[in-house]
Amino acid sequence: MLDSLNYLALGMHEAFTATNIFWVLIGGILGTVIGMLPGLGPATGVAVLIPVTYGMNPTTALITMAGVYYGAMFGGSRASILINTPGDASAIVTCWDGYPMARNGQAGKALAISAWASFVGGMISVIFIVFLALPVARFALKFGPAEMFALLVFSLTATVTLSKGNLLKGFISLCLGFIISTIGIDAQTGVMRFTMGFGSLQDGIDFLVAMIGLYAVTEVFKNYASLDANYGVSTSDIGKVSMTRADWKQCLGPILRSTPLGFIVGVLPGMGGTIATLLAYSTEKQINKHPENFGKGAMEGVAAPEAANNASSVGAMIPLLTMGIPGSGTTAVMLGALMMLGIQPGPTLFTQHPEIPWGVIASMIIGNLLLLAINLPLVKPLVQLLKIPQRILLPMIMGLAFMGTYLMNYSASDFFLLVLFGIGGLLMSKLDIPIPPMVLALILGGMLEQSFRQALTIGNGTPVLFFTKPISIVLLVLAVLSIVYTLVKDSRAKARISKGQAA
Amino acid sequence: MSKNMITGLFAVALGGIYLIATLNLRQQTMGDPTGPKAFPFIIAILLILLGILLLVKEIKTPQESKSIVFFQLTPEGKKVLIRIVITSIAGIIYGFLLDPLGYLISTAVFMLGLMFLVNTLVRWKQNIIVSISFSLVTYIGFATLLHLSLPRGILSF
Numbered sequence: 001m002l003d004s005l006n007y008l009a010l011g012m013h014e015a016f017t018a019t020n021i022f023w024v025l026i027g028g029i030l031g032t033v034i035g036m037l038p039g040l041g042p043a044t045g046v047a048v049l050i051p052v053t054y055g056m057n058p059t060t061a062l063i064t065m066a067g068v069y070y071g072a073m074f075g076g077s078r079a080s081i082l083i084n085t086p087g088d089a090s091a092i093v094t095c096w097d098g099y100p101m102a103r104n105g106q107a108g109k110a111l112a113i114s115a116w117a118s119f120v121g122g123m124i125s126v127i128f129i130v131f132l133a134l135p136v137a138r139f140a141l142k143f144g145p146a147e148m149f150a151l152l153v154f155s156l157t158a159t160v161t162l163s164k165g166n167l168l169k170g171f172i173s174l175c176l177g178f179i180i181s182t183i184g185i186d187a188q189t190g191v192m193r194f195t196m197g198f199g200s201l202q203d204g205i206d207f208l209v210a211m212i213g214l215y216a217v218t219e220v221f222k223n224y225a226s227l228d229a230n231y232g233v234s235t236s237d238i239g240k241v242s243m244t245r246a247d248w249k250q251c252l253g254p255i256l257r258s259t260p261l262g263f264i265v266g267v268l269p270g271m272g273g274t275i276a277t278l279l280a281y282s283t284e285k286q287i288n289k290h291p292e293n294f295g296k297g298a299m300e301g302v303a304a305p306e307a308a309n310n311a312s313s314v315g316a317m318i319p320l321l322t323m324g325i326p327g328s329g330t331t332a333v334m335l336g337a338l339m340m341l342g343i344q345p346g347p348t349l350f351t352q353h354p355e356i357p358w359g360v361i362a363s364m365i366i367g368n369l370l371l372l373a374i375n376l377p378l379v380k381p382l383v384q385l386l387k388i389p390q391r392i393l394l395p396m397i398m399g400l401a402f403m404g405t406y407l408m409n410y411s412a413s414d415f416f417l418l419v420l421f422g423i424g425g426l427l428m429s430k431l432d433i434p435i436p437p438m439v440l441a442l443i444l445g446g447m448l449e450q451s452f453r454q455a456l457t458i459g460n461g462t463p464v465l466f467f468t469k470p471i472s473i474v475l476l477v478l479a480v481l482s483i484v485y486t487l488v489k490d491s492r493a494k495a496r497i498s499k500g501q502a503a
Numbered sequence: 504m505s506k507n508m509i510t511g512l513f514a515v516a517l518g519g520i521y522l523i524a525t526l527n528l529r530q531q532t533m534g535d536p537t538g539p540k541a542f543p544f545i546i547a548i549l550l551i552l553l554g555i556l557l558l559v560k561e562i563k564t565p566q567e568s569k570s571i572v573f574f575q576l577t578p579e580g581k582k583v584l585i586r587i588v589i590t591s592i593a594g595i596i597y598g599f600l601l602d603p604l605g606y607l608i609s610t611a612v613f614m615l616g617l618m619f620l621v622n623t624l625v626r627w628k629q630n631i632i633v634s635i636s637f638s639l640v641t642y643i644g645f646a647t648l649l650h651l652s653l654p655r656g657i658l659s660f
Contacts, residue, residue: 055649
């Protein structure tokens with residue numbers, strides 16, 4: 001307990017430098033803007049920003065990327081409220097009551113509620129992370145190869161089963177990521193694998209190129225279909241961006257209930273902002289005295305999901321920082337950028353470089369304050385950015401994607417791979433194959449294989465270790481259960497549909 | 504053909520190719536008894552199984568509840584496809600120009616190409632302004648703020 005506070009003080013010292021405050025601000029603003037623009041989410045934001053982090057020290061880099069991440073949570077809902085188009089997936093729920101509020105002439109109030117709910121949700125979650133990070137990291141220090149393998153299996157399985165969509169296609173996506181991760185020289189034996197004769201593939205496929213391709217290039221390609229979408233709003237319709245005391249009374253309960261919920265969902269792999277907001281919304285609707293108001297502009301319907309998605313983005317930092325395991329596309333990209341800088345997040349990070357995780361945690365306090373300031377008084381000029389035509393925005397994102405790829409190895413030959421991943425991602429989304437499992441498998445595949453082989457070596461070539469270590473057993477059972485649960489849920493849903501047809 | 508059918512066939516085919524490639528790998532167990540083949544082997548089998556499962560499930564599914572891929576493009580779809588193809592080719596050409604021409608010129612040219620492609624020819628003034636300022640701002644930003652060097656090419660002053 002006291003340890004955590006001491007470390008937080010260290011983090012404060014680290015975060016309160018002019019450089020870091022500057023980058024929190026830049027990251028937060030960019031995140032807000034990118035989150036606000038329909039079609040571009042936090043993963044794209046972080047991917048496009050990767051080149052900016054090359055020249056930075058790891059703490060500043062992570063602070064900036066985290067700023068983009070929760071900034072996007074603030075920004076995503078601006079578009080939901082004003083134009084009924086969510087800026088990113090986790091802002092969909094905010095449309096349901098935010099937009100009706102705006103149509104009732106309460107746009108300003110909805111924006112204020114969403115900003116305050118995001119702020120309170122984010123701040124409380126920072127308190128959670130301060131006290132949870134160290135115990136979790138210390139626990140994770142005890143993990144040997146078998147536990148690590150089981151944890152990776154569980155996380156990757158959960159990414160598929162807990163997200164929506166076809167289970168089989170999710171696992172196929174995982175396999176694609178694994179296949180890409182095995183390309184290159186095998187670290188343990190030096191055997192060349194699957195390079196297809198290309199010398200440039202010896203070192204494997206740079207996962208950052210893959211991520212920029214999948215999240216920036218693919219997104220631009222997708223948006224090529226809606227070049228003339230016009231997201232302009234007139235600021236005169238927004239009204240006063242503030243909350244009254246009565247509004248606070250009504251919203252505080254939902255905010256305080258949704259924050260821990262969102263945080264827990266964020267910590268779990270595979271869930272992320274979208275599910276956090278859905279859960280928070282439906283919980284509030286169930287316990288509210290007037291559920292009939294939900295969907296027609298209920299303030300609680302804006303406050304709850306907004307608190308939840310910010311809380312989940314803070315919660316997602318726990319597995320990333322303490323175990324080096326990202327639970328979502330956005331945190332995967334952050335992990336990739338950190339590894340590029342030579343930093344491997346995980347339990348040892350807290351003992352060897354405590355200033356990095358604690359600097360990031362402390363920076364979230366500043367970041368949330370800055371974002372509140374950006375999103376309350378400055379919201380009107382900011383939403384003007386929605387007027388930037390797609391026709392100008394998309395080429396610029398494409399330009400940044402290529403620049404980022406080039407700066408990684410100073411080699412333009414990576415552009416082939418970038419384009420390849422951009423097109424591959426587009427084909428995958430046309431076939432409804434989810435992309436996040438592949439990205440996670442791509443970045444975690446190497447670790448998974450290594451822990452698998454190490455555990456087998458310790459077990460004299462038998463998988464005995466996986467089934468004798470208690471933590472490993474629990475995690476593997478959880479992985480199997482999450483698959484079984486999804487199968488049962490799906491077949492029940494199907495049975496209900498066929499029953500409905502018969503009746 | 505339905506989306507799931509294509510995905511299933513693709514999974515089986517890729518899994519098969521990957522399996523053959525895995526079996527052809529050199530076995531090397533020095534220092535690591537498991538060797539470099541085991542993990543890819545498991546993945547290959549898993550992918551083939553997943554593909555077969557998806558195919559079997561799709562064959563059992565009634566026709567009306569399948570989501571079908573249409574290979575025939577609408578005129579608008581054709582335009583989108585052309586944009587994607589041109590962007591991809593432009594990106595690769597950009598790669599060849601970067602070192603000889605330098606960052607400033609090649610980026611401006613690449614951006615100009617994209618802007619003309621996406622933002623129509625009519626708004627040529629806007630296109631030129633955006634392209635040149637993008638190239639300049641990113642160059643100055645990276646060189647001064649982040650101390651990263653970008654190739655100067657023929658503008659080696």
